[in-house]
Amino acid sequence: MxxxxxxxxxxxxxxxxxxxxxxxxxxxxxxxxxxxxxxxxxxxxxxxxxxxxxxxxxxxxxxxxxxxxxxxxxxxxxxxxxxxxxxxxxxxxxxxxxxxxxxxxxxxxxxxxxxxxxxxxxxxxxxxxxxxxxxxxxxxxxxxxxxxxxxxxxxxxxxxxxxxxxxxxxxNFDKFKPATPSLKSEKRAKLGFKDDDKILIYVGELSKRKNQKVLITAMADVVKDYPNAYLLLVGRGALKAEYKELIASLGLEKNVRMLGYRDDIATLMQLSDVALSSSTQEGLPVNLMEALGTGLPLVVSNCRGNSDLVENGVNGQIISENEAGFWSQTIINLLGKPQVLAQYGVKSLEKSKLFSxxxxxxxxxxxxxx
Missing domain, CATH: 3.40.50.2000 (Glycogen Phosphorylase B;)
Known part of the structure; x- marks a missing residue:
């Protein structure tokens, strides 16, 4: 053999x-x-x-x-x-x-x-x-x-x-796939979220490279326009204590949820509205490929790997500068355009076939x- x-x-x-x-x-x-x-x-x-x-x-x-x-x-x-x-x-x-x-x-x-x-x-x-x-x-x-x-x-x-x-x-897109509206509502209810909440998700190690800090900071402005916006940070890592302190200092304990390690990422994707990645560098990020299969619009930093999965203005948006002001402006703008987000989601699902x-x-x- x-x-x-x-x-x-x-x-x-x-x-x-x-x-x-x-x-x-x-x-x-x-x-x-x-x-x-x-x-x-x-x-x-x-x-x-x-x-x-x-x-x-x-x-x-x-x-x-x-x-x-x-x-x-x-x-x-x-x-x-x-x-x-x-x-x-x-x-x-x-x-x-x-x-x-x-x-x-x-x-x-x-x-x-x-x-x-x-x-x-x-x-x-x-x-x-x-x-x-x-x-x-x-x-x-x-x-x-x-x-x-x-x-x-x-x-x-x-x-x-x-x-x-x-x-x-x-x-495995049998696992990562879109939820029907009724199933999405059911999954949200189990975690205490409402149908009209705006849920953003970022899956990744809590690290300098994944750069969750810029998203936490951006959320301070996002919640001024959308008090019902929530950022789910899924993952564990060395910067947990630092990020927890930052969230508290900005008064975002309600709106930014640090979920730690989870084995139900597919469910968390299905109840979310937008997938984010603020990484400073990537290879080809699995979290975004999983989000493609779930039919989520993507908003990402302009780095290698991220730019392989997002066509700017087609299935999401690429942030030109990885800074909090650019992130908050883009997120606020998109949350006010549900039809655009829906179109991005359709294109994400189409693109996912390349990565099955x-x-x-x-x-x-x-x-x-x-």
């Missing part, structure tokens, strides 16, 4: 982002192995049921402990003689390709879920990460990217044997079969 090794820095990659790939690989007759640091082990690993190999990867690319991880990965590949090595994440991607270049039999695939160098990134990011990726591209048989900015950089600058743009990880699980599985089957 052919064997494939999926390499990631942490094991949650397998059940969060690799389920479609694993199904495709099994369909093609591969025995699927996974190498990662399994210190973040979850019961959800049972969903993918890969043959596990614990490699002590460290997320920081600068720690000498990754030398040990490299040696253990090298020994594993030498022992198992994999036909395909498919690697992810910066550290996993670097070490797996360094190992893979020693084994000519193995086809080395790297999926970049968003390069660390991008329009607007710091000079330090470009100095540290760009040369490494460019050098390693010559040891990459197949490079997969998930947004147009990364594709254009790789296509013009890198030396991989093959390059493909894939539509993300694939979303079925579409991505077909794309990946073609790549794995090359």
């Amino acid at each position: 052919k064997k494939v090794l999926i390499v990631s820095t942490v094991s949650r990659q397998f059940y969060l982002f690799e389920q479609a790939n694993i199904r495709v690989l099994r369909k093609l007759g591969y025995e699927v192995h996974g190498a990662a640091n399994f210190d973040d082990r979850s019961e959800r690993l049972k969903e993918v049921n890969v043959i596990e190999h614990h490699i002590p990867f460290q997320r920081s690319p600068f720690t000498p402990r990754n030398v040990k991880a490299y040696k253990e990965l090298l020994a594993l590949v030498e022992k198992e003689q994999f036909d395909v090595i498919h690697c992810h994440a910066p550290v996993g991607g670097v070490l797996a390709r360094l190992v893979g270049k020693k084994f000519k039999k193995a086809k080395v695939i790297y999926t970049a879920h968003g390069f660390h160098f991008y329009k607007g990134a710091s000079k330090l990011n470009w100095l540290l990460f760009y040369p490494v990726e460019k050098w390693l591209s010559k040891y990459t048989d197949q490079l997969i990217v998930i947004n147009h900015e990364d594709f254009n950089i790789a296509n013009s600058k890198f030396k991989m044997k093959a390059l493909d743009l894939v539509s993300g990880i694939g979303v 699980e079925e579409e991505v599985m077909q794309e990946m089957q073609e790549i794995y079969s090359k």
Whole structure:
């Protein structure tokens, strides 16, 4: 039986982002192995049921402990003689390709879920990460990217044997789908919301990169025009205490709800009116693809990944400047135009077909079969 090794820095990659790939690989007759640091082990690993190999990867690319991880990965590949090595994440991607270049039999695939160098990134990011990726591209048989900015950089600058743009990880649109008006009303009532409330949702880690701060600040002006407007922040993260303090200082405890980790995101999407993303950078954001399938209009910051999913004035709006004043002005304007929001929602649903699980599985089957 052919064997494939999926390499990631942490094991949650397998059940969060690799389920479609694993199904495709099994369909093609591969025995699927996974190498990662399994210190973040979850019961959800049972969903993918890969043959596990614990490699002590460290997320920081600068720690000498990754030398040990490299040696253990090298020994594993030498022992198992994999036909395909498919690697992810910066550290996993670097070490797996360094190992893979020693084994000519193995086809080395790297999926970049968003390069660390991008329009607007710091000079330090470009100095540290760009040369490494460019050098390693010559040891990459197949490079997969998930947004147009990364594709254009790789296509013009890198030396991989093959390059493909894939539509993300694939979303299950049987789960993320629009709600009927009656179902939307029912879901709202269960959480204490009324039919005429204006509900905005942003799903993401509470972090500087996701930049919820600008939305919280913007809500102080939004509620002056729309006292029944609510911002749902779904996710957990290091900035929880800071954001909670900011919400209190602005008197927004009623209108900005920090919901923490939730396993009912599809329901929260269905009861919402608009999906937001104020990120400073993205690869191809899953939260927005899920919102597309739910038929929500999108209002997003102008960054890589976001701009791949939103056509300005078609299925939402792109904020020109990621500042609170621009956000509040745009939100207030759109909440006063329900017909425009409805049109945006229809176009979102149409666009979602490009990012379905079925579409991505077909794309990946073609790549794995090359």
